Structures are given as structure tokens and as C-alpha cells.
Amino acid sequence: MDQQFTRRKLMRTAGAAIAAGTAIGSLTEAASAQTVGKTLLIVGINCSPRKGKTTAAALQTALNAAAKVDQQIDTRLIELAGMNIGVFDPANPAASQGNFKDLIPVLSDAKVAGIILGTPVYFSNMSSQCKAFLDHCIVFRRNFALSGKVGGILAVGGVRNGGQELTIQSVQAALLCQEMIIVGDGKPTGHTGATLWNPGNDDITGDEFGLDTARNLGRRVAEVILK
Numbered sequence: 001m002d003q004q005f006t007r008r009k010l011m012r013t014a015g016a017a018i019a020a021g022t023a024i025g026s027l028t029e030a031a032s033a034q035t036v037g038k039t040l041l042i043v044g045i046n047c048s049p050r051k052g053k054t055t056a057a058a059l060q061t062a063l064n065a066a067a068k069v070d071q072q073i074d075t076r077l078i079e080l081a082g083m084n085i086g087v088f089d090p091a092n093p094a095a096s097q098g099n100f101k102d103l104i105p106v107l108s109d110a111k112v113a114g115i116i117l118g119t120p121v122y123f124s125n126m127s128s129q130c131k132a133f134l135d136h137c138i139v140f141r142r143n144f145a146l147s148g149k150v151g152g153i154l155a156v157g158g159v160r161n162g163g164q165e166l167t168i169q170s171v172q173a174a175l176l177c178q179e180m181i182i183v184g185d186g187k188p189t190g191h192t193g194a195t196l197w198n199p200g201n202d203d204i205t206g207d208e209f210g211l212d213t214a215r216n217l218g219r220r221v222a223e224v225i226l227k
């Protein structure tokens with residue numbers, strides 16, 4: 001009973017944070033400008049602490065493939081690197097959000113039909129930035145603001161089999177709680193999501209298999225959105 005009460009209280013507090021988020025402008029304006037003439041937006045979230053590196057490159061590959069599916073589809077890459085997103089504090093979720101509050105109006109926008117979340121593999125699982133992001137997504141769960149949006153996951157590791165699939169499944173588990181529609185990489189690779197390999201020089205261009213999974217993931221997210 002006590003546990004239920006605490007949970008309800010937490011959700012109410014999180015709801016207040018959603019309302020506060022509507023006042024934040026810059027990211028929302030940028031998204032609107034990009035979607036002129038387009039009706040569907042797929043957002044890539046890069047959860048690497050390193051901006052523009054291998055996870056970003058893999059996400060851009062997936063987004064490019066998604067954009068090719070239909071001219072209604074626009075894409076946008078958001079880098080969490082450099083954003084100050086705190087470790088989720090259930091005693092004071094709004095205060096621990098930091099810059100996450102800037103993302104609230106962006107991600108809950110009805111134009112956002114899909115989210116492709118990319119994370120580097122850190123010790124066979126997601127990055128700290130990714131976990132913090134997913135925990136703060138509790139603000140969306142009060143009204144299931146992400147319900148029905150299509151989600152695809154991408155993981156880049158330093159070795160071929162470094163835990164990419166476990167990482168993908170961990171992120172999927174969190175997004176399933178949001179009532180999102182989770183898809184894997186589409187055929188012909190057809191598994192849990194995009195699994196890429198950084199051979200150590202931050203250059204994934206030689207990872208043909210991994211890049212194929214990224215393209216197939218982007219295409220699959222777009223195709224399911226259109227359905």
C-alpha cells in the first residue's frame with residue numbers, strides 16, 4: 001500500500017515536470033522548422049558520452065535509411081553528450097532532470113512517430129547516459145505520451161560480440177513499459193536491433209554487417225510507422 005502511494009506521488013510530480021517542459025523553446029522550434037512539409041518525424045537519440053563518434057555515425061546511417069522509405073518522413077539526431085542529465089532522483093525528479101526537460105516537448109510531440117535509440121556497449125550493457133535518459137522518461141509514462149510510437153535500438157561495441165544484443169534487450173525492456181511499439185532490424189538481417197562493431201579506431205565504415213543492421217533497423221522503423 002505504502003509502495004503504491006509512493007509511486008502515485010512520484011507520477012504526479014513527474015506530471016508537473018511535463019507541464020514545466022512546455023515552456024522550453026529552442027529544441028521544439030528547431031524540430032518544427034525541420035518538419036515543414038513533412039508529417040512524420042523519427043528522432044535518433046545518441047546516448048554516447050562522445051558526440052559525433054561511432055554511435056552517432058551508426059544512428060545517422062539508420063536515420064538516412066528511414067528517410068529513404070517515404071518522403072513524409074523527416075529525421076533528427078539528438079546528442080545527449082554535453083547535455084546535463086542527472087541521475088534520476090525519485091525524491092525530486094524535476095530537479096534531477098537537468099537538460100532532460102528540454103527533451104520533454106520534443107519527444108512528446110505528436111509529429112514524433114518513431115524513436116531510434118543508440119547506445120555504446122559499456123560492460124555488456126547501456127551507457128550511464130542511456131539509463132539516466134530512460135529513467136527520466138517516467139515523465140512520459142503518466143499519460144503514456146510515448147504510446148504507439150515505434151522504437152528501434154542500436155548498440156555499438158568495441159568487439160564484434162561485446163554485449164550488443166543484451167544491451168539492446170535492456171533498452172527494449174524499458175521502452176516496452178512506455179507502450180511503445182518495439183521493432184528489431186528488418187529483413188534480411190532480422191534480429192533484435194542494430195549491432196555494430198567499432199574496431200578500435202572509431203571508424204565503423206568497414207563493418208558492413210553492422211551497417212546493414214543499422215539500415216535495416218531504420219527502414220523497419222519507418223515501414224512500421226507507415227503501417
Ligand SMILES: Cc1cc2nc3c(=O)[nH]c(=O)nc-3n(C[C@H](O)[C@H](O)[C@H](O)COP(=O)(O)O)c2cc1C
Binds near residue numbers: 050158
Ligand atoms: C567503460 C567502457 C566499457 C566498455 N565496455 C564494452 C563492452 O562490454 N563491450 C564492447 O563491445 N565494448 C565496450 N566498450 C567499447 C565501446 O562500446 C565502443 O568503443 C563504442 O564504439 C563507443 O561508442 P562511441 O564511439 O559512440 O563513444 C566499452 C567502452 C567503455 C568506455
